[in-house]
Amino acid sequence: MTKHGKNRPPGFQTRAIHHGYEPKKFLGSVAPPIFMTSTYAFEGIEDAAAVMAHEREGYLYGREANPTQALLEARLANLEGAEACVVVASGMGAVGTLLLSLLSQGDEIVVNRTLYSNTHTLSRQALPRFGIKVVPVDLTDPGTLDSALTPRTKLVYFETPVNPTSEVIDIAAVARRARAAGVRVVVDSTFASPCVQRPIEHGADVVLHSLTKYINGHGDLLGGAVLGDAATIEQVRGNGLRYITGATLSPMAAFLVLRGMKTLKLRMQQHAASASAVAEMLAAHPAVAWIRYPFLAGSREYAVAKKQMSLGSAMMAFGLKSGFAGAARMMDRLQLISRAVSLGDAESLIMHPASLTRARQKVYPETTLAAGVTDDLIRLSIGLEDAEDLLDDLTQALEGA
16 A cells, blocks of 8 residues: 555554555455455466476465465564464464474473463473473563573563453563563464454564454354464464365355454454453453453553553453352343353443353363362453443342352
8 A cells, every 4th residue: 555644554443444456456346256266367387387396476275375365474564563474264373383394393382370271281292292291380470481492492482461351461571481482472363353462563484363353243153364574474374274274264164254354453443442441341340250341440460561562452351259159140141241252242241251161171181270260250341332331230230149
């Protein structure tokens, strides 16, 4: 896109709608077309060879790249401030494709002690099976990283805000320590979205997103993204996506994410405004024992969040004085807020990780809660309903807690 005004680049909202696409190149179609094809034909052997050798732009097979995906990748990279992006079929597809591309037997990875449940299971069970040592530490204190790094450490991996605790990790402080040791930093920024937080600006090397969440925003698809420097993303696409996971995002899903991104900034502003009102209510409620929300004034999270987030996003965690049993009673009384996993939808969603973990242990006995996830923790994703209605629903539910 061209610059505007006094040599000013387009703003975030404008780029989320227009970057990387010119209707005149596609018969004037304002909405980008969906390329529903699995393979691509060539004029001749030399033409195919040039594409295979990356000597000219082109497409070979839908598992590796597709024009609809390519537009999404270019737009996401632009919004995140990354050189390049590769999109995949789910958030966990992004995690697995990245880690299996960059790590080998004998390598070490330092992770935050608290991670999204499936990433926690990946780090506890899957990576060690392949000879990769996982070192969990509490990165809310960046100083703990110093003693965890060794000559074998290849990556430092964490989420911020953290799923499901809503703790905030100082990206710049961790990145300084990692960079001094020659170690790359990977940040899962799903809880924030590039509208709210751009980790590369604070020293991260690679950023992950579950596109399922805020970036799409409508709870109707699965997707993931890996963003970083061009060489790393080429390695992830050429190795991890092409022949390790094959976790390709469908062209239709890519189109829907592009559509969702057009309202990302507007949605995040509304999410954050309502979440702030809910967090303040919960902080003052006599039934609530504790609450974490990045932009709750006076909290430990607030001091760090203000340095790297433009808004508080819409994820929070809280616990009730009545503990595990009270959480179940309160959640059963909710009438508007949906009891469901996932987050970032237009609908408000709430979950109780401890009760879900106990249920899953009946099928997978090895399942555990990540460190820092207590029995009373309730995770709440604030949607786009009127804040007054959300406050009313939570207030009446808390009466029975």
